[in-house]
Amino acid sequence: MKLYTSASVTLLFSSADAFFGFVFYLHWNDFALFGKDVFNYDFTHATFELWLFSMLRVVILVGATLGIIQNPKDGAKGIKRARYPVGLMNIVMILYVMAKIMLYTEYIDGNHDDDPWFLTLGIWTMVASLSMYGLWVYILQEARPSKESTLHLDDDARGLINQDEINERSCSSGSDTSSDNESDDSSGDDEVDGDDDDDDIIKKAKKKKKSVKWYSSFLRLMAYSKADWPFLLVGFIALSCAAGGEVFIPLLTGQVLDGVIIESEKAKFRNGIISMTFISLGIGVANGVRGGSLSMAMARLNQRITNHLFESILKQELGFFDKTRTGAITSRLTSDTSTLSSTLSHNLNICLRSILQMTGYVVLMMIISWRLTFITLISFPLIAVITDVFGSYYEKLSRKVQTSLANANIVAEETISSMKTVRSFANEEGERKCYWNKLHITYLLRKKEAVAYGLFTVISSVCDLMVFVVTLFYGGHLVVQNMLSGGMLLSFIIYQLELSGCIEDLADVYTELMKAAGASRKVFQLIDRKPTFMNEGRRAPRQFEGQLEFKNVSFAYPTRPSIPVLKDVSFTASPGEVLALVGPSGGGKSSCISLIEHFYEPSSGEVLIDGRNVKEYDHAFLHQKIALVGQEPVLYARSIHDNISYSLQDCSTERIESAAKQANAHNFIMHLRKGYKTETGEKGLQLSGGQKQRVAIARALVRNPQMLLLDEATSALDAESEHLVQQALTKNFGTRTVVIVAHRLSTVEKADRIVVIDQGTVVEQGRHQELIKFNGLYARLVQRQILGHDSDDGQDDEERLVARKNLSTRRKDSSASSNSSNGVENDISD
Structure with missing residues (x-):
């Protein structure tokens, strides 16, 4: 429909151009002008060439229209390639007419009868030439197939390239990289929105087609x-x-x-x-x-x-x-x-x-x-x-x-x-x-x-x-x-x-x-750019107990959507209870913490707090009630005082010092020359790893959160500091819901519940002694940590398979699971 509309407009204009060209040249019906201008040509008075210009425009436009109707794809390409030659031709026509009018008015012989026709045809030639170029650019190009125009993802349509492609570019050869940059138009911009899917890019191109100018x-x-x-x-x-x-x-x-x-x-x-x-x-x-x-x-x-x-x-x-x-x-x-x-x-x-x-x-x-x-x-x-x-x-x-x-x-x-x-x-x-x-x-x-x-x-x-x-x-x-x-x-x-x-x-x-x-x-x-999910929750209840439940949660990171990190994970944690997440590295423990913080949304299932989906809570409210201490805490280039009171308004010095004492950080802070006014440097580089972790723990405790998340929070502490911090944390657990991710036995053995996660799946749950007696993957991890036993990768895989088998058997029959576990242990020992 779009193609025939463009063709109709073009043919209508060509007809008008041919008609007015004849009328203005022949003075309506004076056909004798043909012979007069051809055999007695006078540059300053003859308009024969202006009529030829009109015929040339008609032939080119009609030919282009027929070509694009017969072969839209190739015709559109031809129209695009001929844009500047056609523009140059029309410029020459306009300049020729301007020179002709100027000389006509200077060397006029006193006979003004032809003046209106001459000037009218000259003006029409200039107007028609400009109009022809406009048609060529803005109408005929619109006749391109919509699929082609949609899939033609140049710099303007794509907007930005994927940042992962930038990261993969080699630094070893500047010439090779330069060649890639120059040959690929899509490298015109940096990708900051990270869309890898071509369908998303095409949709974005359609939406932004009018805004790329x-x-x-x-x-x-x-x-x-x-x-x-x-x-x-x-x-x-x-x-x-x-x-x-x-x-x-x-x-x-x-x-x-x-x-x-x-x-x-x-x-x-x-x-x-x-x-x-x-x-x-x-x-x-x-x-x-x-x-x-x-x-x-x-x-x-x-x-x-x-x-x-x-x-x-x-x-x-x-x-x-x-x-x-x-x-x-x-x-x-x-x-x-x-x-x-x-x-x-x-x-x-x-x-x-x-x-x-x-x-x-x-x-x-x-x-x-x-x-x-x-x-x-x-x-x-x-x-x-x-x-x-x-x-x-x-x-x-x-x-x-x-x-x-x-x-x-x-x-x-x-x-x-x-x-x-x-x-x-x-x-x-x-x-x-x-x-x-x-x-x-x-x-x-x-x-x-x-x-x-x-x-x-x-x-x-x-x-x-x-x-x-x-x-x-x-x-x-x-x-x-x-x-x-x-x-x-x-x-x-x-x-x-x-x-x-x-x-x-x-x-x-x-x-x-x-x-x-x-x-x-x-x-x-x-x-x-719109986030893939918004923190649009509005729920901020007066009562926030911190009852945590993972309900059949599956999850994959946006950067690796095809690689599941969690698979149908379910567990609970009640207020006043300490839940420990353990398992081999890369199993998905820290991902559980990220989901509780609503950093990401699960692919399926729900993360519930007090029976409500975590995404229903107000963003600021949720993170007032939940505090996180990570394995690699980040401090800002501010004083220790400002780092501990980060995001808190009117936080008293007594409150900050109390939190620091609980985190076993007060003593080392007071030994610093400026005390709590000491600058930590960029990312806390002026402090040691253990000092940064204690400041981060104080930053969490000063908020008095209802839910405390500790992701390897004491990994950088020495044994004495870890003991003191754990004592302080234990004293302050109270009615809080505490979720701990740790590998050290001393950190998790006193937990009320231990959830063992391996390759994104919950393979064991229970208290420390129960899991030791069960003699599954957790027992292997504890044994390896205490005795320093090593095994090759094949044995690790075998232990994980045995652990899953034990879990399945245990659910069916507790006594049978115990016998099966002993048998497996004997097999592995052999």
Whole structure:
């Protein structure tokens, strides 16, 4: 349907073009004009070639329409390839008509009967040529098959590439990586939303099809600036005043020159000098107000949009951070937002000023000499096409440059944040080479930018110079013919030079806006990204007991959806009860903790607290009632006091010290020179591992949580400190629900219930003595820890299979399970 609609519009326009071309050329029905124009051709009066232009447009449009109807796929490709040749052809037609009209009006012979027909056909030719190009670009291209346009996932449609692909790129060969970057258009942006599924990408492409244009990003930026309208209004008024004043300077210069040369125009000299003095002063003041106001507005915009971006990042689910590198995110927050605001501030200023000045220049140029103005405007369509071609190419390069910078930031951030590991493996040279390779990719892309920009500058400069020479030659002719004064010719030449400068400024602004558009698109995509699940719960009951239940829970991490971590896991924990999760590493124990904290959502089943799904609880309320101490606690670059009271408002010093004493941290803190005011350094690097864990335990205890989650919370403590901390924790368990993940026997042997998890499945449950008598996997783990026994992998697998078999048998018959367990033990001993 879409294809035939486009074809109908195109054929209708072609019919109108052919009809008006005949009518305007033949003066309705004067067929004798054919012979007159062919055999007695006169360039300044004949319109035969304008009629030929009309027929050429009709043939090309009809041929393209028939081709695209017969073969939509190949026809659409042909239309796209011929876009610029067709545009160039229409530019030539327009320029030809402009030159013809100009000469016709200068060498008119006094017979004005043909004037209306000549001018009407000339104007129609220019309008039809512009319309044809518009049809070619905006209508015929719409006739492409929808499937092709949907699956054609270029940089704009895909938006961002998968960060996992970035991580897999090798640092060993800069040239290979560069080749991959340049050959694959989809590497135009960093993937920050991590969608691996092509169907999701296609859906995203459909939704964002209308927003990929640069002006969409620009309009959205303007929408973000609504609150800054007073600054923008003042800046725009000042800009208008400055631009308006600058428009009259060349005109006054010409009048001053005429006042010097022409005796009768002496008064113009004095008046022109006075006027130029006052106008210059006004322009200076207006420029200062303009620059300050617009810069202030853009600074506020940068603050606002960076804050919105950071707010969106904080809302993302943890799976997003699992597969998105920190360097890529910080690049968005720093590099892209800075590029966006600074580029927009500077170039918006130039763009508005140039547009206003161009408008004034063209009006005054037309007043001085419309003929010379026609010659000047000849270069406009050509420069427009060149700028379009260059701008599209430059935008792609700009996105790739931003991507390469983000990749380099990833390497730098990862290296700097793990300098101890780099130093321990003496890999400084390897990291330097890796960073150099990333920077080399950026260099290669910027070299392309430089070549493209240089080529564009050469072409535009040559066009400007040719137009200037022709204007000077023809303007001298007009002065000789007394059709223009010398001063006005000088004014016109100044206007022409200023106009060329404005066009160059706009071309530069366009390329810079492309860069800002590329950066803003990435920023907006991250701002608009919706988490896979939201913390939208509103439940915040007055009574929160902490009754925990895992009900047939299965789970897989978003980064590895095909690899299940938990499989149909079920267990409970009551208030006042200590539940220990044990088992081999990688079995899924810490994943259970993450599900309780609602960091992720299970694939199936439910995690219940007090009989309610954990996702029903208010996010802030839930984490006031639940405190987590991880195996590798993270401290912030703040004082110990601020780390313990993190996120708490008006937390008293007595409360903080009490929690530190419970965590056996008070003594070492008081031995520090600044006590609780001691800075912990980035990620707590100024403290030892054991000290960090004790501070983290104090941070959890100061909240007096109803549910305490300890994920290897004492793994970095020495035996004495662990004993003291465990005593303190045990005293404070009270009515709390405590879930402990640990490997040490001393940590779990006194637990009220021990749940043994192996390869995502619960294989045993019970108290310590019960599980020892059961002689299953838990007994093996305890025996290995006490006696230091080792076994090969084959024996480990056999023990796990035996443990599962024992669990199944135990459920059927407790006495039979005991006998079976003894038999298995004898077999393994043998």
